[in-house]
Amino acid sequence: xxxxxxxADALPTKVGSVAVPAFEAFYVANERRLYRALxxxxxxxxxxxxxxxxxxxxxxxxxxxxAMLDDPVGYLFRTAFNTQRSAARRSVRAARRLVGWMSExxxxxxxxxxxxxxxxxxxxxxxxxxxxxxxxxxxxxxLLGFGGPEAAQIxxxxxxxxxxxVSQARAVLARSPEHEVPxx
Numbered sequence: 001x002x003x004x005x006x007x008a009d010a011l012p013t014k015v016g017s018v019a020v021p022a023f024e025a026f027y028v029a030n031e032r033r034l035y036r037a038l039x040x041x042x043x044x045x046x047x048x049x050x051x052x053x054x055x056x057x058x059x060x061x062x063x064x065x066x067a068m069l070d071d072p073v074g075y076l077f078r079t080a081f082n083t084q085r086s087a088a089r090r091s092v093r094a095a096r097r098l099v100g101w102m103s104e105x106x107x108x109x110x111x112x113x114x115x116x117x118x119x120x121x122x123x124x125x126x127x128x129x130x131x132x133x134x135x136x137x138x139x140x141x142x143l144l145g146f147g148g149p150e151a152a153q154i155x156x157x158x159x160x161x162x163x164x165x166v167s168q169a170r171a172v173l174a175r176s177p178e179h180e181v182p183x184x
Contacts, residue, residue, distance in 0.1 A: 130169050
């Protein structure tokens with residue numbers, strides 16, 4: 001196992017018969033470099049910070065295995081870049097969905113600002129009619145494009161419960177024809 005020289009000062013823990021550097025030392029040794037790389041990729045400080053934190057959390061959850069890899073730093077960077085690409089894909093899907101909804105509402109071209117404001121107001125009133133959990137389920141599945149299992153994991157519930165919540169939300173919104181939840 002190759003150990004970064006910056007990790008040599010860390011107090012090792014034992015995994016089997018091999019000494020493993022503490023996660024804290026791994027974090028300190030790699031967080032600036034990872035942040036800088038993600039900032040270059042994303043061009044946004046907040047997004048780079050969010051992706052970095054998510055990547056470190058994923059590595060920390062698997063630290064007992066990751067620490068034993070030949071290149072734990074490589075695993076960290078791969079995890080971070082995969083996380084960033086997944087977030088970017090979700091954003092693109094959400095934007096496409098939004099553009100699709102807008103073009104369906106106005107096939108003549110971009111809507112007038114007053115139409116956009118009215119649509120936002122209508123959507124806000126519609127979401128106010130739902131419970132917090134129903135709103136979460138609808139936003140995760142219909143707007144952000146997460147599948148049932150992903151949305152369930154995010155919400156900490158079963159996938160069947162997500163389906164029930166979305167179905168209940170559709171039933172509530174069906175009372176008013178202007179409030180329609182798109183099918184995902």
